[in-house]
Amino acid sequence: MLALQLLFNATALGAAYALVALGFVLVLNATGAVNFAQGELVMAGGFVALALDRLLALPGLALLPPLLLIMAAIGLALALLAYFPIRRRPADTVFISTIAVGIILANGANALFGPEQQTTPALVGTGAWRPGGSESGLVIPYQSAATILVAAGLIIALHLVFTRTQLGRRLRATAQDREVAAAIGIPVDRMVAATFMVGAALAGAAGLLLSRSFFVSPTDGGNYMLKAYVAVTIGGWGSIPGAVLGALLIALFEVAFPALPALVPALGPYGTGFNQVWSTIVLDGIILLILWRRPQGLFGEAVRVRA
């Protein structure tokens, strides 16, 4: 029963991480560049949700549509300031310009909202559902269930847009090969801008979903950034399903690691070692090992380097 509970918790956490990683990989494919501000966009989403809550005082779910719009606008600003002026320069230039935007977002949030941790409104309510009664021990908080549903809804909507609409086909063509897309008359710049908007909106939604249970503070960005980066690396650089899978794997590790002594009795004597610090160190060690032995990721890279 503990395993089932852990699996559910991991899915809820992984669903939110998946949105961050998806936004990261979509921008990566459309521009060939790393958006280092993706983590700060998650943090910004948390604070936008906070501001909207103060303004509207509605449940979290009702804040989602205006939040997505505001985040899309921030994504557009990011593209206009930190991508379009330098898009013809080497890819590491965009890496640095988005580091700069990340710093601006983090310190801007610090100036506007202060350095303290704050919490955003619950999506639907604060209760929990206990299937199988109290003796089963399985607890499904409404927040976690709603997180999974919202993330799944966004991912499915995105999938439908990408596969069933003309806009989606154009976005995919742009991601595949900008030059060919431009040659057949696709407005590539607008498609790239739209991708930045979608990427920021997904990060913002993740900010809303995560900032209830994990709070939000201006310095959170780096952590989320690293998770998206790592998810895309182990899922295969440029692979969209890989990004989702990578995010779920990271969440599974983070949820399972502290519970290992409970799951495996033999580890009992070392129970105190299974804390946050060792979780980060062990995960970092695994990532470095993957980068060293399998830099193409666990499932292979999707983007080939063009000579």
Place this chain on the structure above:
Amino acid sequence: MRHTPATLVNSLALAGLAAYLVWSGATQPNYPLRVLSIAGIYGLLALGYQFIFGHAGALALSQATFMGLGAYASGILALRYGLPFDVALPLSIGAPVLLAAVVAAPVLRLQTHYFALATLIISQVALLVAVEWQSLTGGANGLGGVPPIQLLGTPIRAGWPLLATVWGFVAAGTLLAWQLGRGRLGQAWACMRAAPAAAASIGIDAARLRFVAFLLSAAYAGLAGSLYVHALRVVSPDALAFPVVVTCLTIVVVGSRLRPLGALLGAVLIVQLPEWFRDLRDYSLLAYGCILLLVIVLAPAGLLGTLEDWAARLLPTPTPPTPAPEAPSPRTTPNAQRPVLEIRTLSRRFGGVQALDAVSLTVRPGEALGLIGPNGSGKTTLVNLVSGLYTPDTGTVRLHGTDITAQPTWRLARAGIARTFQTVALVDDMTALDNVALAVDAPAIGLLATLRTGASDPAQATARAQAAHLLARMGASDAAMQPAGSLAYGIRRRVEIARALAARPTLLLLDEPAAGLNETEQADLAARLRALLEDGTALLVIEHNMAFLAPLVDRMACLDAGRLIAEGLPAAVKSDPAVVEAYLGTPEPAPALQMTP
């Protein structure tokens, strides 16, 4: 030294910086001098960062880790074992260099985005260790009571003595950085950044040069960290946190990625900025973010680079004379009577495509072999396999009888295989002469050789003289002192061939050398290539253009769909029915084949 506008700008900036430091030291109270000392320490950190980020072009996010390690090593040695700053210095520099050497093996060969991630993760782990290992590091609060800098038993007082000591180290570090960046090593790094495949093709071992840059960046960071902890008198995890990386990156981007003086100007500006604008103090990182973004977008060359550009536009730039040409001595090859190149049943598959299927070929000494075949028949694959860009699935390649299968390109270049590329790969902002000169004895370029170089570099003078000779041989003398990026396409091709020759190859691989040339240029090029054969350099030429190729080569081989379908004298291969069918797709023998592009 030549007085170019760039040297003028650098001299003025240096004089201005020196005057500012002397004036501050003489007139300012302790606090501003302390800030200026910290600026010097960040200058050292940034000088080191220029090696890995600027010269090697790798976005390392671990510079704070190396600085923090130097700081903790020096601080802990002082507090626990009473070792003064100068005695501990070898250890405080050695520890980060050792860490860099250890992590370099797995991470340094990674592509930019993975390298950035790997170094970011390493710095996250280092920060966690510093915070959590409380018995050693004092945890989040760090360790206080670190003694001041001590040199040969004399403690250095706060105020101008501290300023002079720190900036003394900065001056030494700047001199070393300048020495390492100015000559052939700096050009080798530039080539490795701008045209990695070309760098390998002239025998530059990019992995080794990148390793050298990484170790240097760690050494400078270790010195900076050691000075930092004794100047601040405490060591805390702040020294290895991400804001230090941000500051360092901002300094280098704002000042200059390559020029040592740019790192110092950037450090003085960026570190003092929050002091000059008191209201800004709480928002210094916000300001750094905005400055970083503005400079990246508006002045990508940084302050110093932009000033140099302006000066170059306003002031006349004297073009130095082309050096007197000097013929290089030919390579002495053991087993010169053995075939230059022997390819045996070489195969390579890409996904579902058999790009090359059991091809065997031989190139004899002093011979020119033409390789023809329709597009996609495997010609370039063959050249890439022979020059080490790809590794074969099966088969062997021998050079003068020595098995060289699957060796890296730079090793093959040193063994005597040179090549040109289908798309010309030159370093655009280096002169044509220096592009060629770099390839003369490129394997000798290294850290130790560069350190031994005096005011003028005889190795570079020789290389330039030989480059002038080779450019003349290829009919590109007029272009010698022009930046390669400003040259016309046909000239760029000749410069590239001259560069390949500068590596003194016994086998030269040419991938479509006549593409884009008019008939006069083609005839001229063919005559110059024939002349190479008389020196004993064998040629393997890929070409579609029969009018160019047939008179140039001794024999011809034709590939189709990865297989060798004909080999022999040019006339025979041209009229071979299988070749005609491969090109034209008709089973009937053509009466007289006209294969012009």
